[in-house]
Each structure stands twice: as C-alpha cells, then as structure tokens.
Amino acid sequence: MQGWSRENERLVATVTPQEAAVIRGLVGQVRDMLAGRAHEAPRDELAELTGIRTGPTTAPDDRVLARLLPDFYRLDQEDPGDTGEDRDDAAGAMRSLYEPEVVQAKSDVATMVLETCPSQGGGIALTDQQADGWLTALNDVRLALGTALEIDEETPDELPEDDMRREHLGVYQWLTWVQDSLVGALLT
Template identity: 30%
Template sequence: MQAWKKKKSLMRAPKFSTVLEPMEREVLGDLTATVSEAIIARAQSGPKDELAQMLDMPTGHSEAPEDPSLARLFPDFEKPGDEEFEGDASLLRSIHENDIARAKLKNLQVINAALGPTGGVAVTISEQEAHHFLAGLNDLRLFVAAGEVVGEAASADRDSLVEWLAYCQDSLLQVLMD
C-alpha cells in the first residue's frame, strides 16, 4: 500500500488517495464483509421485546458478546473496579448497542464503497469519508486482534494483518492532521 496523500484543490474540498496492492484490496474487502456479517448477526440475534416494538423503542442484547472479537467492538459500558454509577449497564447496552452497530456498519460500508465494485486498487475519498474510513479501519483492527487463532503461523499472520491495518490507519490519520 502506498501512503495516503492529500490532493488539494482551489475550488473543491480536499481528497485523500492511496493505491493498494491487489491482494491488500482483496483482504480489506473480505475483512469488511466478515466484520459486517458478524455485526449484523449480533444485531439480528437480539431479543425481541413486544412492548418496545409497539412503542418504537430500540432494544437489543443486554449482555456483552461472548465472541472475543465482537466483545472488542461492543465492550461493556462499565468494567469491574470502575467507580459505580447510578444506572444499569445492561439497560444501557440494550438501548444503545443497535445504534453503535449501525454506526460501525456505516463506517465499513464507506470502506467497501471506496474500494469500488470493479476491484480497482486506487482509492480516493473525501474528508468526511476519511473519518468513517479511519473508524472502520480501527474496528477491523480491533476485531482481528481479538480473534482466536490456532497455531504459531496463524498468530504471526494475524499480527502482520493487525500491523498492516495500523499502518493504513496511521498513514490516513497523518494526512488528515496535516
């Protein structure tokens, strides 16, 4: 992957571009699909509350995901040892998790849209899309890093993928901050 570059224009908002290797583009596309499917499956498996549906209130899971990769994307609102707050963490989760999932899916959708349907390796995005792209890369990195792997080779592959995603994220962040 080439480092991200900022293209300035006198009359238009800046654009950000990079060129991926074909294999990198394929890996990024596959990862966004895998993580999107996991998020959608989590949202669809939530318990249904008839009263909440009648009142058009959001409802979702009240417990954290058991899958470590999803648990990184949907952490608890409070951790053991945190200062107590008045409220119910499971209630907060059931109300807000679907909104968080929707935002994460939008970020991943921006990545997919930037990759394009034709399999091109040149990626150009607007500044607003760059923020979604960054958040999506972060979710991909967290999902992969927390995943369970078997064997030393799989662990090395996972670590390399996490490092590459971190590089993509850092490169885009640097040009955004410029």
C-alpha cells in the same frame, strides 16, 4: 499502497487487487459479525411501535464481538455502594439502549468502506468524513484481528516461523500502517 495523501479536498491512495481484497474481506467479516449480533436483539412490540430499538442486555459471548462491543458501564471501585449486581443491572440497561446505535454506526462505516474500496484495486478518493469512517472501520478490524490473534503490548514485532499467527500479524501491522498513514494525511 504507497500511503495516503491529500490532493485538493480529497484523501487519496491506490490499492493493489490483493490489498483491496484484504481490506474488503476483513471489513466485510466485521460487518457480518455485527449483523449477526443485531439479529440477536430481542423483538419488542413497544419498540416496533415507537421505533426505539432495543438490544441484548448481556455482552456477546464471542470474545471478538465482546471487544468490539464492550460494556457501557463498569463497577466504580471507589464506591462501596456499587455492587456487582448494580453493575450488571446498569450494564444490561445501558447495553440494551445503546448497543443497537453502536452496531448500526459500525455497520454503516463498514458499508461505506466496501463502497469506496475498489474490489479489483485502484484509486480511492475520500472526503474527510469518509476518511473518518475508514479510520473507524480499520480500527474495528484491528481490534477484531488483534483479539483473535491475542495481540497485546508484549507481542513481538515478528513471530517465530512456526507460530500460526505469523502471517496474520503481518496483516495486522499493515492495517496499522494504513490507518496511521490515513491519520497523517488527514492532519495535513
């Protein structure tokens, strides 16, 4: 990939078969993880009648999913009346109400990336709205990969040859570049 550019009203890039496989594989894995989480949602007769979906009240046990689906409410450190129990109740209620929408939105952009990224490599042409979806999906992949690899601000740009994360760090850095290139093209 040479980077994203704007041509007329589209953002365009060309990916090699290997690049397409990496993007499609990682985005597909994130979408599958989210689908698994959606299947954990409790079945509620009222929700089935009203169409209002509810989700789990607790954060995911998997640390990658927990990074993709953080708590919606956090304890207010400056409010002495905000106890851990209050936070847990509020966080559970907020998660139950909003997580299904977040999972659906993340799944939708992942599906859109899979639909617009050619499986054998080749040209990609996106509208601005599709590019926003790509940015969201790439961000989710980077969050998931960064969490799995335990990447933080102290992680060096290059890991020792004997570090098992070395090759995956290169993929993480490439995805960061792809995302940055797309942001740059969107701003032109």
